[in-house]
Amino acid sequence: MKTAKLTLMILFGLSISTLYAQTRTEKDLLGEKQIPDNAYYGVQTARALENFQVSGVTTKFYPDYVKAYAMVKLAAARANADVGRMKKDRLDAIEKACKAVIDGKYHDQFLVDLYQGGAGTSANMNANEVLANIALEMGGHKKGEYKFIEPHDDLNMGQSTNDVYPTAIHVALLLHNDKLIAEAKLLAQSFHKKGDEFNNLLKMGRTEGQDAVPMTIGQEFHAFGFQLDAAIEVLRKTEAYLYEENMGATAIGTGLTATPGYAEKCATRLAEVTGKPMVLAKDLIAATSSMQAFVMYSSAIKNFAVTMSKISSDLIFLASGPRTGIFEINLPPLQPGSSIMPGKVNPVMAELMNEVCYKAIGNDATVAIASRDGLLQLNAYEPVVAIAIMESQALFFKTMPLFRKNCIDGITANKAVVDRYIERSVGIVTALNPVLGYDKTTELAKEALETDKGILELIREKKLLTEDQIKKLLDPATMTGQKQ
Incomplete structure (x- = not known):
């Protein structure tokens, strides 16, 4: 039995110490469930851990994604306080929890696989439960004492997974x-x-x-x-x-x-x-x-x-x-x-x-x-x-x-390679048009292709240009339109 349970814990990405931890009882519409007492997540997260053993890549894999949930929940709590719905003591507790997560703490509790059914409900509830329990603990309460701060009523106040x-x-x-x-x-x-x-x-x-x-x-x-x-x-x-x-x-x-x-206030707070x-x-x-x-x-x-x-x-x-x-x-x-x-x-x-x-x-x-x-x-x-x-x-x-x-x-x-290509390429004949004329350069291009000789090689053989003229024509700035 312990071996099977250990296998499940490893699949869920949980530490071995969690296996032997004390538990607390939480419940939802499907009934009661035992949650490791040292876990900040709750019953809905636990169900998601059982249901979505897919990729092994969880929310915590992307730290900014975890921070994003805390930012959204912080903005929502402040907006609810702005419209008179959330009491100051609960806002203060939620603010502390959200800031802790934004600062990089408790990320190991965001454990839901990124692949999940339910349009993200499990990810949202993972955030709600973790933030609620952080707030509870910071306020001197035990995890799971949701009569003081509740994942749905407080962390999800005026919200849905769908927003x-x-x-x-x-x-x-x-x-x-x-x-x-x-x-x-x-x-x-x-x-x-x-x-x-x-x-x-x-x-x-x-x-x-x-x-x-x-x-x-x-x-x-x-x-x-x-x-x-x-x-x-x-x-x-x-x-x-x-x-x-x-x-x-x-x-x-x-x-x-x-x-x-609330919606308008939340946008302002989120900004x-x-x-x-x-x-x-x-x-x-x-x-x-x-x-x-x-x-x-x-x-x-x-x-x-x-x-x-x-x-x-x-x-x-x-x-x-x-x-x-x-x-x-x-x-x-x-x-x-x-x-x-x-x-x-x-x-x-x-x-x-x-x-x-x-x-x-x-x-x-x-x-x-x-x-x-x-x-x-x-x-x-x-x-x-x-x-x-x-x-x-x-x-x-x-x-x-x-x-x-x-x-x-x-x-x-x-450099030696590109120089050799320039010497032998028929392509530079275009640059010679203004000097030798189109007909002459066309003849040169044809002869170069037929004889496997380079354009410059033929120009030198035929003495059509001096070395000084060739040097000027092959100046990189002149050739490439960079001459001022």
């Missing part, structure tokens, strides 16, 4: 977005730094995989940086959809059980607590049933993923070789690349970034499908929407510094 849950996700995504953007900006700066470093290294640009016209490696890397800059701007602008929240909507948006004025310009949705029924904010923000994450994947794939292509590829740049060698081929080194960091991008793009598809399939006045699939977006944010946040430090910052250019 708390999406609002907490909004807040969590906003907190995560700040961190995501900070890392993305550092990565963009690394690309721009490489752009400055390689600014005078002339190379051939390519369109559709074919030689086009000259550019510098610096221009190429600055372009990577500017693509990231634009994707970052989209992430920041799309935050506006997350600022709109539905606190006060309660069950379906009609505000049943909420005190008049104060989060430091974000939170506003009440124009129509609470629409805001409760629609996942539009999540779809829009997820699209911004997808845009970032597509941008990052294109850049990563370009880097893999540019570093291909070393003998039979493009080999214009070197990515830092991090590990042997094969268990069978000696000397092979793979572009592992760029590949890793691509994997994260593919996952984020797939997560966006999950968000779209789950948002579409919510029925009528509530979307029951909000949990998987939250999981998908938060996972994408976390993956990028973890991967970008690795990509920056272990890949981008260590990239070097192969």
Whole structure:
């Protein structure tokens, strides 16, 4: 019996000490249940721990998500006090509990699996129960003495999971977005730094995989940086959809059980607590049933993923070789690349970034499908929407510094290779049009292709230009439109 119970405890992510703890009795509409006395959660959380043994990834996996619940509950308590519904002594107790969680304490009590039925009810009740018991204990009471502070009546006053849950996700995504953007900006700066470093290294640009016209490696890397800059701007602008929240909507948006004025006060209080310009949705029924904010923000994450994947794939292509590829740049060698081929080194960091991008793009598809399939006045699939977006944010946040430090910052250019390509490329013939004329340059291009000779090689053979003229024409600033 003990072995079976221990197995369950491990599955639930609970400590072994909890197994032998004293218990207290709590009850809900389904009956009584024994709760470990040292647990801050209550009966509804305990049922969720039994029902949702799915991913092993719980609320506490994302600290900002836990903080978001405390922020929402703090704003709600203050708003209820503002409209005269919550007494000061209970507000003071709830404030202390919420601030403790915001400060990073008690996060180990937020144990519900992120995958859950019930549109997030278990996650909301986990927060209500933990905060209530923290408040009780801080006030000198025992956990479970809910006659003093009750998870439903006090922590969920004028609320429903249907407004708390999406609002907490909004807040969590906003907190995560700040961190995501900070890392993305550092990565963009690394690309721009490489752009400055390689600014005078002339190379051939390519369109559709074919030689086009000259550019510098610096221009190429600055372009990577500017693509990231634009994707970052989209992430920041799309935050506006997350600022709109539905606190006060309660069950379906009609505000049943909420005190008049509470919704407006809650928006104001939430803005104060989060430091974000939170506003009440124009129509609470629409805001409760629609996942539009999540779809829009997820699209911004997808845009970032597509941008990052294109850049990563370009880097893999540019570093291909070393003998039979493009080999214009070197990515830092991090590990042997094969268990069978000696000397092979793979572009592992760029590949890793691509994997994260593919996952984020797939997560966006999950968000779209789950948002579409919510029925009528509530979307029951909000949990998987939250999981998908938060996972994408976390993956990028973890991967970008690795990509920056272990890949981008260590990239070097192969000058001899790009010089050789310039010497032999037919593409530079376009730059000679103003000097030799279109007909002559067309003849040169044709002969170069037929004889496998370089344009410059033919120009020297035919003495069409002096070495001084060639040098001036091949000046990187002149060739790439940077001449002032």
